[in-house]
């Protein structure tokens with residue numbers, strides 16, 4: 202599957218324009234995008250990164266990592282996903298970077314999502330939905346998720362996000378209305394963000410293959 206990820210990551214370079222500051226997501230597919238970006242680094246002004254992992258890789262390629270507060274809105278964000286439905290709505294956060302990813306997606310005019318074919322689904326929810334939670338609210342949020350959705354939250358024990366929080370992965374969730382589910386979970390006190398990208402879906406999805414499929 203890594204070949205499909207590489208082909209998707211490299212295809213996203215088509216969306217780079219000279220002088221851009223590029224929003225960069227997190228994960229194994231994005232790693233291929235960063236490597237390709239490194240090869241054309243002189244064409245861009247820098248990047249805004251969604252994780253320490255991506256920051257390290259960007260800097261390894263000599264790409265300057267900038268603060269979103271200083272850059273203002275971005276024209277392009279490139280990131281992977283754990284699931285993608287036919288409306289380009291996503292589940293993200295398998296790598297626990299969902300909150301910063303959501304912030305950068307919101308700040309960006311165009312969100313290009315890069316995936317391998319296995320990520321395409323008809324209905325979101327087979328992949329357990331990651332929810333980032335303030336540590337002291339972990340049990341409260343888990344109980345409320347169960348009561349409000351019927352889904353089964355499982356603490357991703359040992360994982361601390363770049364923001365110092367914990368992650369609950371919600372299994373067996375029936376997501377008939379992704380926008381409503383995103384709003385419902387966001388309202389629980391202690392929830393920092395939800396790995397459903399439904400209110401702000403991707404604009405373009407690149408499915409890695411020979412040739413890549415652009416949706």
Ligand SMILES: O=C[C@H](O)[C@H](O)[C@H](O)COP(=O)(O)O
Nearest residue numbers: 228229230294295296297298
């Ligand atoms: O927190 C991680 C991100 O949302 C990733 O974009 C997502 O998990 C996909 O990762 P990968 O490209 O490694 O499958």
